[in-house]
Amino acid sequence: MLKRRGTQVSLAIGAGLCALLLGATLSVTTSGFTRKWQSWIQPQPSSLPSQSQAADSAVAALADLSPEQRAAKLAAIAQGKQGADRNRARYLLASDAIRQRQGEKALQWLKGLESDYPELAAYVAFKQAQAYTVSGKTAEAAAAWKSLLRQYPDHPVAAEALFVLGRQDRQYWDQAIAKFPTYPRTQDIIRQRLRQNPNQPKLLLILAKYGINAPGIVPVLNRLTENASFTATLQPEDWEAIAFNYWEHQEYGKAAEAYARAPRNSLNTYRIGRGLQLSGLNSQAYRAYQLLATAFPQAEETATALIRMAQLTPKPINGIPYLDRVISQFPDQAAEALMVKADILEGLGSGKSAAQSRQSVLSQYPKSDAAAEIRWKQAQRQANTGNFLAAWQWAEPITKQNSESEFAPEAAYWVGKWANQIGREQDATSAFEYVLAKYPESYYAWRSAVQLGWNVGDFDSVRQLQPQVVRSGHSSPLPTGSATLQELYQLGQSQDAWALWQVEFKNPTKPTVAEQFTDGVLRVGVGDHLDGIFMLSSLAWREKTEERSQYQTLKQQPAFWQALYPFPFLQPIEAWSQERQLNPLLVTALIRQESRFQPQIRSVVGATGLMQVMPETASWIASQIKLKQYKLDKPEDNIKLGTWYLAYTHREYDNNSLFAVASYNAGPGAVAGWVDKNTFSDLDQFVEAIPYGETKGYVKSVFENYWNYLRLYNPEVSQQVEQVAQASDSYQSAFKF
Structure with a gap:
């Protein structure tokens, strides 16, 4: 399982899926692998606002096709x-x-x-x-x-000329470095010069500032910060850029050291403390948090620092004054402080006081995430005793007062399950439809679709499905960027658009919502799915009202979801899904979770490639299929081996994809033990009871991925979701007693 910046990130068969995504439609039977082809040429319309006039272009609609496929049509237009x-x-x-x-x-x-x-x-x-x-x-x-x-001396593409001409006259390269330091060709020039002479701190600093996601950037940062003669030349603003780069690559201890030499503000000071804490240096982190609370008493970071100080104090009771300060001074984080205070009091044997703190959360901060957590825990306790009506009553406020909470989709789904268990089938239906309307991208939306009888595959049938897939014929426009950038992107010139964006993107450390979205989409376009998907998905972390509104608007656009759920490596996924008789969208979903489609990626334990196959597992599989030569970082080989193993885990569990996917992550032995010990007949309960937190999250993520590919690209399911969304007002009745 992969992690990125502290978060887990971690086919119609035959010619089918590839042809569909390039311009064909597939119809299949759900009981087998029969299919029939129909051509299609009309792309789905785009509704994302843009500065570009190319959005409605007939040429832009051909941009995703191969040169051979589009040549005749382009020639006809070009001669018109x-x-x-x-x-x-x-x-x-x-x-x-x-x-x-x-x-x-x-x-x-x-x-x-x-x-x-x-x-x-x-x-x-x-x-x-x-x-x-x-x-x-x-x-x-x-x-x-x-x-x-x-x-065009001032246009970023001039860097391409400077790069070529500089092979004969190195003064051109000097011009590129001085004028276009962020342009990818300039970065190539700098790296070439550093290979010839690594002792060039000015060039190292340019990479540190502008090569945040460049391969091998951490060794560059180390070289710059570990040489005393280099560090003597660095200014506080340089240290801030270095610190941010370390932070982005989860080098938290080194980031803390760099932030200590950066300009002193509340965020930088907080990251000193947090970086030290994440590195296990708790006493030093505590002192850094103290410095923050003293120097910036009103800063929003101070509230978080006070909560962390309360959790770091050797004697828990000494942390309560810090929490009381948060409760009195920082209303936005008071609920979280009350929850931590309740946990401390309970640990000290003051159960009554702990209960009072939690009740204060519910009465004073009913719309907080902390209130949602309390309600959901109480709902689960009631359900575990068989009191499903009481569980429903605890979960119901989450859907109204905490509708943006991480617990809301799960709570709404289980309201439907509990309603069924007490014989209120219509309320259950309304609850499932509510989940689909309010949280259509969630794992629980898929579970709700299953409960409603949609043809989306359940745990024991998803392997056999071969869904019809239709994708938009051209890219939706971008919400920001120059007219030139828009044209390049709409015409499918991904590399050129990406290179130009490196110059236009002025503030990557604090991007606007539109800039972050554009950056994510362009990264996906050039195959940087790991960082691209991260940039897009982390838009959900925005907290300011205006930014959240902008994010919610973007979520309504096809471009957002299509970039989050792309289709790289179509041919090998399709071919080996057919060979293994696997649902190609399930394979795609698993690859997205395992590697974010990065073929060279390697985990800390050695799992390699698209399907994160361990070398010893690959060796065993190769012996089973008599494969003599393979490379795990080669997409074709990795998918060949990974799909065999996924088919194997399905065979081990009678084609139950829940157990098969869990086995792919945790190993067959662990899952066999859970199955033997588990008495649940309800597989939803089994998922929630998986004892490995990573595996539980992995199972939900893989099936959530599968569901999103299905709802985005399958016309029948897309239409059903849209119909439910249009009638969403009627589903509120599911939460009335």
Whole structure:
């Protein structure tokens, strides 16, 4: 299981899924692997606001197709009447020709285009230089690179010319470093120079500031901070950038040391303490929190620091004054402080006082997350005694007063389960529909769909399903970025869009909601699924009212969900799902959870690749299937081995995907023990009773992933979810007694 910044991150068969995502539709029977193909060419419409006019472009609708698939249609548009789409078609045809090393053909499409296509004029010059290069016309190529630099000296794409020309004259590289330090080609220049001479602190500092997600950045930070002659030149603002980079890579102890030398403010001071605490240096962390509380008594970080101080005190009773200060001074965190105080009092044997603290949470802060936690624990206690009506009564306020709490989807789902158990079937139906309307992306939405009898697969039947899948034919527009960026992105020029964004993205340490969304989408576009999905999913952590509103708006857009649930590595997933008779969306869901589609990723215990296969497990599987040579970081091999093992765990448990997925994470031995000891006939209860917290979260995440792929890309399920959402007002009756 992978972790990222403190959080866990961790196919129709045959030609089917790949063809569908490129422009076909599949219909299947649910009892087997029969299928029939129908062509489709109409993409789903986009509704995300944008500065780009390319959103409704016929050319943009072809951007996701391969050069071979789109060539004829693009050529027809390019030879048609003057207009924006004619320019776009010519540009795409030239780009495709360059990739195919047909430079002369590309130059024909590019001739005169810069004057007709001002949004991409600089990139037309860039493509002309590339076309001469792939044609082997050295002199013309050099002239074209210099022309690009002369005409567009301040445009970020000029860094491409500086990179090429710098191979002969290194002064061009100096210009790139001075003018475009964030541009990827410039970062390549810096790394090449550091390989030749690693003792260049100015270059190291540029990488430290602008290469936050670059491969191998932590050794760069170490080299910069462990050399006394280098550190003597660093300013407090430099240390802040270094600290942030360490923090992003979970090097918390080193981040704390760097923050200690950064400008003194409440956030930096808090991170000194937190970094020390996460490194196990509790006494030092306590002193840092004390410094924060003294120097910044009104800061919001101080409230969190006081709560942590209360938890770090050797004598728990000494922590109560810190909590009382939070309760009196910081109303937004008072409920959390009351909960911690209740736990301390209970540990000291003061059960009555602890109960009073918890009651204060319910009476004074009924809309807090702490109140939701109290209610949910009480609901579970009542359910465990068989008093389902009382459990319902405790869970009901969560759906109204704590509807944004992490407990809300689970509470609403179990209201439906408990309603069924006491014979109130209509209330149960309303509860399940409420979950689907209010929390459609949740694991409990899938469980609710199962309870409603939708054809979405249950634990014991999901393996056999072969869902129909249809994806939008082109990318939805971005909420921010220049007109040039928008054009590049809409035309599927992911690498160029990403490179330009590195210059346009001015404040990556404190991005706006629109900037963070754009960054995440563009990362996914260039295959950085780990950080891209993180950037998108962590938008949910925004707390300010305006930012949460912006996030909720983005969540309504297809682009948000399609970026969160992409379809890389279609061919091998599809092929090996067919071979193993596995639901391809379940395989995709598991890969998303295991590796975020990063083929080179390796866990701390050695699990490798897309399906995080352990080397010893791979060796055993290879002996079973007589596979002599393989590489775990090669997608084809990894999926071949991982799907065999997933099919094996299914066979071990009579095709029950709950047990199979749990076994994939925890091992067959552990799951066998749980099955033997567990008397639950209700598999929902089994999931909640899984004793390994990681495995319980893993099971829910994999099936939540599966459900989201299904609700986003299966037309039938998408329509059902939409219908439920449109009628959502009627479901409130499920929570009335």
